[in-house]
Amino acid sequence: MTGPGAERLTHAGINRIRQTRGATALLFITDRCPVGCGHCSVDSRPDSPRITDFALFEQIVDQLCADPARTMIGVSGGEPFVERRGLGLAARRITDAGKDLVVYTSGVWGKAADPPRWIHQVLERCRCVYLSTDAYHEAGAGPEQFTNAARAVAGHGLPVIVQVVDQGDALDRAEELLVRAFGAAWPDFAELVPTQGLPHGRGAAVFERTARVPGRTLGACELVVSPVVRYDGRVTACCNESVLMGGGPAALRRQCGSGAEVGAAVEEFQQNPLYRAMGSVGGGVLTRHPRFTDLADRHFSDVCGLCWTMTRRVVPEQDDPLLSAIDLLGRGVQV
Template identity: 60%
Template structure:
């Protein structure tokens, strides 16, 4: 039987470098939520090179020490062929498979067999709901999906943007779907909207923060691999789609190149330090000292400024120092929470 995980265990794995990756399996999503941070649409790009994807997954499955693979998008369940093969390959390699979905596939409680097969091999399912999802696909599919997933004894983590009465409505939906003891099957995790993609029309960063005040970054501890071979240092949706410094991305054409890029990002002393002590602490170094008193709308702004500076400086001479710094702060306090 596939091992099951809860949200806390997943966060702990994600925060230890080299233990996880996120596989961005498609840009396509049929729901069309108004707050989508990656602007996923029914006609967005999807897998075309299945040989490349299979090569990528094969290489990821073989990485020793890699324990968990998240599968996101877009909506992973629009990719029947890619999702089923990927989940089977990773689970048979002993990796924990974590899938992020809107539950759009649950038109009824009689899901197709291939979906049952995917759920059987999953360690946990992140199931999103909020007013935008309900508006895009109606309230019934969440309940259908929750019952189908719970029927496989797979833990459910419900991610819900914390605004207005959305958390209360999510609890009501869980109670309706799973009964008053819904917490035996599911966790409810509040999140916040991100000002990317269509979400830029709904959300904005509320304040600007001085560079030296930023703590460790949560999203740089696990690299992201897109279905077309793009590998990114973090799961910032804008970076995945091509924004920000080029050094945050590696565009690969083979599974071997993807594996090498994943290993390089996991081992990079600068990104290790960002995840350990954070960019604020790094502003004490001479290379970044003038960034300490500048203000940024998010931790990403400071990271991008530092990354560009690294590229301009050419060959790194401070790797040993950054490696030593990265080993200092591992309690993860003050980290900024992001969602996949």
């Protein structure tokens, strides 16, 4: 919710907040999406699962709202705006708790120049909206829907952060759409952010990471600082889509049946020394740990592969003083 004197959020500013451990969380509100993008990293479909246990969902939202350190909550999916009841509830409770709300959407709801009142009510509570467009999105949500959605967001005085998979002429096309929406002064309303296609979900058949580098060269993971909580109680240590959908090490996920269990799982991940160190000093430095030295020269396509390998070697029930010390040193704490 944008108030008088509130600083206008930017992509860089949001990233700075996300990189502060404990300051943010992502609420994955639905698996469902009607757009059907061929590159969808979570394989969302029009008939994918959605909220069925609203009692549990309310507990999850209330748990996130009760954490005083968490100042910003992102809401994504799937397409959040297919969950009218869930999104409306989350938007009200998150902002009534004094937290900033950031929503990630395809803009598929922009079929009319003036969207339904309930959509305006959600936008009124946002601090920023991420709006995606590229060749894959346009196949299911055309240019008119994008421009209508962009204007509706900007009409509430919100920054529109447009995420575009940087492939072919996608950035030029996105700029054309922003000019159509706002004219030559579009940078006053929107920010264009190029992204990489993710090799997860349906995207695994579209994007392939062929370059592999030694583990010792990999840096910190920005994603392991902020947990993801799904509408059905699944909590993940990071926002890797494959982990959220059941891939990778099981230790990166917890299935919770109450808000209290969600809170405990989030805290457990936030205090895990491996993930804390992965988010501070990074995977390359961790290969100096005796348990991981053989990974220094093993090649990985990204830090996720290294993290998964390390995760499988750590026994949660056993203390690792050296790993804890590396975490503390990475945060500048005297040990």
